[in-house]
Amino acid sequence: MITIQTNKEEDFYILKIRGEVDASSSIHLDNKIGEIIKSEKKILVDCNDLQYISSAGLGVFMSYIHEMEEGEIKMVLYGLGNNVKNVFHILGLDQLINIVETKEDAKLLVDAI
Amino acid sequence: MRIRISFVLGIVSYLMLAITGLMLAFSRANNISTGIPSFIPFLSFIIFFISIYIFYQAHLGRLKDANLQDLLWKIFVTGLIATILSLALKLFKFLFENHKVGDNPLFINFIYFLNLGLLLAFLVSTFVVWERFIFYQKSKRLIYSWRSFIYFLLISMSLIFFSVEFGDPIFYAFLGITFLISIYFSVNLKWVAYLNYKQKWKSILLFLLIVVYISYFIIQVVDSSNEILILNLLDNVTTMGIFTFVVVYAITSVLVLLFNLPTSSVFEKKLEEIINFQRLSQSRNTGKNKAEVYEILLESSVSAVMADAAWLDTIEPGSIETKQLRYKIDSKEIQDVQEHIPKGRIKKLLSSDPVKNLMTNRYIASIRDYRFRSILVFPIFIQNESLGTLVLLKEISDGFNDEMINIIGTFINQASISIENFNLIDAAVENERYAKELNIAKTVQRSLLPSSLEKSEFFDIIGYSVSADEVGGDYYDVYKISEDKTILIIGDVSGKGTSAAFHMSQLKGIFQSLVQLQLSPKDFLIYANNALAKGLDKNSFITVAYYIIDRKSGSVEFSRAGHCPTLFYNYDKKIANYFYGIGLGLGIIRNNEFYRYVNIDKIKYNPNDILVLFTDGITEARNNNQEEFGYDRLKSLIIENAGQTPDKIKEAIVSALNSFCGSTAPDDDFTLIIIKFKENKT
Numbered sequence: 087m088i089t090i091q092t093n094k095e096e097d098f099y100i101l102k103i104r105g106e107v108d109a110s111s112s113i114h115l116d117n118k119i120g121e122i123i124k125s126e127k128k129i130l131v132d133c134n135d136l137q138y139i140s141s142a143g144l145g146v147f148m149s150y151i152h153e154m155e156e157g158e159i160k161m162v163l164y165g166l167g168n169n170v171k172n173v174f175h176i177l178g179l180d181q182l183i184n185i186v187e188t189k190e191d192a193k194l195l196v197d198a199i
Numbered sequence: 200m201r202i203r204i205s206f207v208l209g210i211v212s213y214l215m216l217a218i219t220g221l222m223l224a225f226s227r228a229n230n231i232s233t234g235i236p237s238f239i240p241f242l243s244f245i246i247f248f249i250s251i252y253i254f255y256q257a258h259l260g261r262l263k264d265a266n267l268q269d270l271l272w273k274i275f276v277t278g279l280i281a282t283i284l285s286l287a288l289k290l291f292k293f294l295f296e297n298h299k300v301g302d303n304p305l306f307i308n309f310i311y312f313l314n315l316g317l318l319l320a321f322l323v324s325t326f327v328v329w330e331r332f333i334f335y336q337k338s339k340r341l342i343y344s345w346r347s348f349i350y351f352l353l354i355s356m357s358l359i360f361f362s363v364e365f366g367d368p369i370f371y372a373f374l375g376i377t378f379l380i381s382i383y384f385s386v387n388l389k390w391v392a393y394l395n396y397k398q399k400w401k402s403i404l405l406f407l408l409i410v411v412y413i414s415y416f417i418i419q420v421v422d423s424s425n426e427i428l429i430l431n432l433l434d435n436v437t438t439m440g441i442f443t444f445v446v447v448y449a450i451t452s453v454l455v456l457l458f459n460l461p462t463s464s465v466f467e468k469k470l471e472e473i474i475n476f477q478r479l480s481q482s483r484n485t486g487k488n489k490a491e492v493y494e495i496l497l498e499s500s501v502s503a504v505m506a507d508a509a510w511l512d513t514i515e516p517g518s519i520e521t522k523q524l525r526y527k528i529d530s531k532e533i534q535d536v537q538e539h540i541p542k543g544r545i546k547k548l549l550s551s552d553p554v555k556n557l558m559t560n561r562y563i564a565s566i567r568d569y570r571f572r573s574i575l576v577f578p579i580f581i582q583n584e585s586l587g588t589l590v591l592l593k594e595i596s597d598g599f600n601d602e603m604i605n606i607i608g609t610f611i612n613q614a615s616i617s618i619e620n621f622n623l624i625d626a627a628v629e630n631e632r633y634a635k636e637l638n639i640a641k642t643v644q645r646s647l648l649p650s651s652l653e654k655s656e657f658f659d660i661i662g663y664s665v666s667a668d669e670v671g672g673d674y675y676d677v678y679k680i681s682e683d684k685t686i687l688i689i690g691d692v693s694g695k696g697t698s699a700a701f702h703m704s705q706l707k708g709i710f711q712s713l714v715q716l717q718l719s720p721k722d723f724l725i726y727a728n729n730a731l732a733k734g735l736d737k738n739s740f741i742t743v744a745y746y747i748i749d750r751k752s753g754s755v756e757f758s759r760a761g762h763c764p765t766l767f768y769n770y771d772k773k774i775a776n777y778f779y780g781i782g783l784g785l786g787i788i789r790n791n792e793f794y795r796y797v798n799i800d801k802i803k804y805n806p807n808d809i810l811v812l813f814t815d816g817i818t819e820a821r822n823n824n825q826e827e828f829g830y831d832r833l834k835s836l837i838i839e840n841a842g843q844t845p846d847k848i849k850e851a852i853v854s855a856l857n858s859f860c861g862s863t864a865p866d867d868d869f870t871l872i873i874i875k876f877k878e879n880k881t
Contacts (some may be wrong), residue, residue: 090285096293101352109694119375125260137825138821138825140819140867141740141742142693142695144693145738145740146738148738148784148787152789153786157518173815173819176742176815177740177742177783177787178309178781178796179784181781182783182787186245197352
């Protein structure tokens with residue numbers, strides 16, 4: 087189960103994911119991201135409380151890469167735990183998605199790209 | 200047998216009675232002695248009496264299936280025949296009225312004996328049928344008291360020898376006792392309750408006619424009471440006692456039937472309700488379908504409350520289409536009624552919620568200015584899901600009482616249970632079908648994985664794969680492309696279950712086609728990515744690792760497309776290492792940029808070195824504390840068991856994994872391939 091919390095800081099849209107993203111809960115994440123990329127350009131994903139992500143969850147992030155590039159939407163993930171980070175790394179998604187340590191780094195990165 | 204014996208005995212004793220009686224009459228008239236003692240006709244009379252009783256009892260015993268109405272009818276017919284014969288005798292006697300023969304005691308006695316036979320046969324047969332009526336519902340006490348009554352009657356028969364005549368105190372005493380006994384047995388009228396209205400009327404008529412016949416006979420007997428009679432029935436306590444009993448029972452029956460007439464319709468109604476209730480509850484067993492259950496519900500409800508019109512809206516779960524069953528109402532009128540409800544006063548709300556929707560609440564209302572004056576609305580629910588609404592209408596106001604509401608409630612409950620059973624069974628059948636389909640899918644998918652891995656001259660290999668669901672998304676394969684080269688692939692489709700299984704079969708197709716082209720691992724991955732770009736759905740990707748084992752150079756060349764890193768054990772150094780290298784899952788980038796993310800690794804192997812390929816189902820398996828099995832545990836297990844055969848190593852890993860996870864079921868597919876190199880003999 088996951089809970090998704092959203093709030094805005096300046097012009098950054100922050101998406102906080104809590105819990106475990108597996109095959110069934112990834113649908114909620116998919117819906118949420120699909121909804122916010124319609125209006126937001128700067129998206130920060132707070133993964134501090136993301137305990138686990140399955141391949142289905144990775145599939146959600148993967149599926150928006152192309153769309154975000156085309157819509158010039160910038161998304162940065164931050165605060166990933168080692169397990170989660172490792173999963174992104176093994177799949178190679180860290181080469182396509184920006185992953186940083188802190189929220190500040192994330193804001194800086196979003197503004198830089 | 201009993202019938203025949205009693206019949207013969209009856210005839211013989213009757214003839215004995217008639218002959219000896221007539222002889223006595225003759226001797227008495229002519230004052231000559233025949234030498235026949237007077238007890239012989241009396242004894243014959245008693246035997247005759249008992250014989251017909253036994254005969255009728257045996258005869259009735261044969262008609263076990265006959266209902267009380269039929270028996271009553273039989274008695275009526277017997278009475279009719281006996282009466283007609285008796286009238287014929289009277290006519291015969293009348294013809295000789297003014298003749299000398301008419302005064303002949305012999306003649307009078309002769310006629311009397313014939314009448315006596317008819318009367319006794321009729322009386323005793325009636326008695327036996329009444330006995331059957333009384334025993335409609337037997338009890339031990341009833342049987343004992345009836346037996347005593349019979350004994351009492353037998354004793355009373357013996358009075359005939361003592362010339363106890365009508366008018367004697369003993370005669371009156373016996374008759375009085377019989378009368379009291381008759382009243383005692385007359386309360387056994389349970390059969391009355393089981394007759395319907397029409398049957399009750401018919402029974403009353405038959406009882407009255409039977410009483411008329413019997414009375415006619417008795418009057419005959421009293422009329423012809425004469426000094427010259429050898430055997431006067433009027434003087435016979437038993438005959439008079441049975442007559443008393445028969446009449447008393449018939450009269451109480453008639454009275455009880457009469458008093459039961461007004462309530463009979465209520466009783467019938469209750470019976471009908473019970474039968475309807477049973478029809479509703481047994482619909483599943485009797486091969487009915489849902490539509491028939493609804494029909495029975497409407498029909499039963501209409502008859503239970505005597506509604507003038509009704510309709511039943513039903514809706515299939517998961518559908519929006521409603522069906523309507525109508526009784527004496529058309530859709531135009533239904534619309535009218537629905538429009539009138541808001542105008543009418545809502546009499547009584549039967550559910551606690553306020554009326555939000557006029558069609559989904561239970562209530563009674565009265566309608567003003569319309570043909571129907573009262574309405575009862577009852578929605579049907581199964582576990583808060585609406586199945587439909589039953590609407591009953593009456594042309595009189597306040598037409599529904601609490602009793603009716605209760606019975607409708609019961610009908611609706613029973614109908615919902617039946618419908619729910621239908622739904623559950625349908626669902627079970629559906630599930631069964633899916634389970635079968637999945638089983639087929641499982642078999643098919645299992646066949647996509649190699650059933651056994653061919654052992655090579657230069658390495659031992661074992662492959663093992665388990666799915667979390669019926670079908671899974673893990674794939675592995677081995678392809679010996681030449682004497683020296685063997686190709687290995689391991690893959691993992693994102694997600695799990697059926698969709699993963701379909702993508703896995705795509706991967707198999709791609710592998711089997713491309714492998715023959717002898718591509719480098721890098722080219723293989725690029726082509727495979729291109730092929731999958733069009734076949735995978737938006738959220739799916741596949742991680743793959745591709746290996747070429749070359750005996751000549753003693754090396755393994757491999758590429759990783761987002762798959763778990765390869766674990767390699769070096770026998771000489773006794774160390775194991777994971778080979779991470781850059782890589783990206785297939786299907787993530789679906790354009791020609793993919794080549795940038797492919798890297799090739801190459802390792803030299805020596806005998807006893809071990810290559811371990813696996814999917815993330817192993818490393819990401821978690822225990823109750825949400826701890827992952829992880830890469831380090833796997834690595835240590837390989838180091839510990841490096842001396843074993845691949846099969847043993849696999850077993851060690853699987854058992855370690857099972858004991859780690861404990862009771863938690865694996866929630867991902869997992870696959871393990873272990874290759875152990877042999878001495879290079881070339």
